[in-house]
Amino acid sequence: MVISSLVVDAVPGTEDAIAQSLAAIDGVEVHNREENRLVVTIEAETVDASHAVASSFIEIDGVMNINLVYANFEDDPSLRKA
């Protein structure tokens, strides 16, 4: 399981709607809000899946930017073993 956290920038006034849309996505949790910025985690099987989920946020109305802060991939089964 890959665990990552992001800051999603919302157009002011759309934060609640965006938070709802985000929370409806499998593996996504909305934790906090700092002004127009939502703190989100994604739990997905692989880095690839995590990226796909994060990239899909741009389709949500009001999402301006998707910033990755932290990604832990120590348990990604798809990564080549060193």
Next chain:
Amino acid sequence: MEISRREFVKATAVALATAAAGGSLSMLVACSGQSESAVSGGDTQKYSAVCRFCGCGCGVICEVKDGRLVSVTGDPDNQSNKGLNCVKGYYLAKVLYGEDRLTTPLIRDDSSTKGTEGGLREASWDEALDLVASKLKETWKADKSRLAFWGSGQQPITEGYITAKLWKAGLLSNNIDPNARLCMASAVVGFMNVFQTDEPAGCYTDLDYADVFVTWGANMAEAHPVLYSRLTARKLNDPNVKHYDLGTLRTRTSASADKTLVFHPGTDLAIANCIANYLVENELYDADFVEDHLQFKAGTENIGNAYDDGYDASDVGQSVDKVWNIEFAEYAEMLKPYTFEYTSELSGVAVEDLKELADVFADPDKKVMSLWTMGVNQHNRGTWMNHNIYNIHLLSGKIAQPGSGPFSLTGQPTACGTAREVGTFSHRLPADLLVANPQHRRYSEAIWNLPEGYLDEIQKPGFHTVKIFREMSKGNMDFLWSAHNNWAQSMPNLTRFLGRGDQKGVFDTFVVVNEVYPTLSTQYADVVLPAALWVEREGQFGNAERRTAVFEKAVDPPGDAKWDLWIILQVASRVLEGEQIDGRDAFDTLFGFIWDKSAGDFKGDSRQTNIDIWEEYRTFSNPDLNEKAKAINDNASGEFEGKLKMEAKQLAPYEEYLANHGLTWPVREVDGTWLPTMWRFANGSQEEGFDEVGIAQYGEEGLAGGISFYKTAKGKPSVVFRPYEPPAEEPDDEYPFWFCTGRLLEHWHTGTMTRRIPELDRALPEAQLNVHPDDCTKLGVTDGDLVRVKSRHGEFEIHVSTAGRTEPAPGVVFAPFFAQETLVNLAVHDYYCPLSKEPDYKKTCVSIEKV
């Protein structure tokens, strides 16, 4: 992962993102080198690094457990990104651990197998190095013009520095050029012509203070996402902030701009002149700034296009750099044809939109930031267009102030740090120095401990990138070595350069490729040398805001893959065997300070090696460290035109970069503390990021805007009149469309790293041709149809999409170049800006027909 660890990691993830959102991340991620992690707990180590994807240069913290990278965090202490990364950050781990990493040297015994997936066999390092060295030495001894090194804006600073030193001082050859020639050479020549010093006066912090943003042919939302995020954050904080997007097609950047001005290809030259004309004609320019700071010039016009291989040597090719001084009144006269009406008719942009944009520059209270990259640089008049943007910022005095300035973005992580600052170009020496200038050669000889006059043999510039490949295709190149690039996909006119058809050129050249994954370039290699990637060794990047940052070695390279520097020095020690410089061993004179020839290895560890190289390189911008160099810098003998003022690019000791997670040059020592400069040439406190020390040393106080262009000749930047001249090709009956190529968010450049990621590849699985719906109707094609795109130079097949990521205007089509199976560069022409020699990837004329 155990439950407890998983909970801990998740709690960490939330804490980090919460802190980043509120801007207080620094406390949580304090990175103390190899100490135990404060982030994830347990037995992990943390290292500071820099993202290796685009030119933003974002800091990241790498966490390592049991010799493997397990997490990346945006580095809050790196001021370029302050803890935030874009979604490409996910792939920083993945890029190291792809299944098909190259881990052993490969040799091709039969050159007729080039261009196929087979033909390479495994070899030992000794066999591969001996073979490469013998071929290089054989060519070097026979005819130096028939060898070349093609480097990169991804080659870390110390590696680029040593490579350039080997080529320039070791082999006495100028046939070395970086792939940065393909992305920002026009910006470089623009900077040098206008300011006589490379790189912007401002910095990324300007994004937080500007009142108006103008993007010129730049899709920042996809190509520079972290910076674009800062731009949109600024707009959000102040509803009066405006963004004008200028381009030949609508992009994701246009989607969030307040206004998009779509112009006909090449007419951006006229638009900038139109703004200048408006300012001058209506006396809306900054008169004090003009009086104190500017000189006016005109230059050679009607310079044609570099169609044939002999262009550079032709009469016009030889005079393209010529400029001469004119009066302000003459400049005003030259601008006169660029009325709103004429420019509107030429460009297709409405008069009222042009007027609105011109008024932005006319408003003395507005802070304006212009941003550009490939649309301006990859332009048959790329250098001119850089000039024209500077012209309007200089006339309006909107430069070198927080929130105001022309800002040239870069595409690669260290196009600035290595290609430009180290000077891995065919005409350069380190730190903006030129091979053609005797004072510059003397200065380099002093630092490299060479006898006076030793570098006179390289006073004539070598082959620029397009010239290298044109000569190769004609059978005039016997040895080509490339590193950190994928020329077989990224060069224009691949039909010619890959020897499609005649099977000549590249098939007869001995090609060496340092690589991390199999690419199209390795398919043309005679020897493939597997290299360490990113944090598998220590290195340094320099980004677009003059920030130099170190990435520490965090993990070991896989298998037998080696540090590029090790590879370079192994070959150098073989090639220079028996050679002498002034009676001394040549190799030891140049590289003995880091390499023990008898042991066949570095003298110190990777950190010490980097420090030792950095300290020598840093002498170029700290002449006080070398008595002989100092005398030449000061022109003590009086034999040269004046002082070199090398301190204008001053770099700090290596440890300062580690301690500060990057610093923007010039870095100044004030009371024992090394302080960066955020706004060059602007007077003010050094502690607050202004250029106090530089102005005190070489500048003048009390000039308009508190600015002093102290590195520029006579202290006066040049406003050079550059007219509109048409693109190299224009649509006709046979080739009625403009074809433009570029980069999209998910796939970085030629996709050698990002396309190894299946999910990412699924997100954007293939390169598609974006076509305007009206053009689709005309052509009788619909979404998903396969078409053949054909130019005068070559052709490729591709699927059509009207719902793609760009929305071209009628008559313009776009496709990205990341896909190896859709090799768009087979058709792209290789005509370049005659001044910068940077090819125009944006305006090839093509026909389109349904397959």
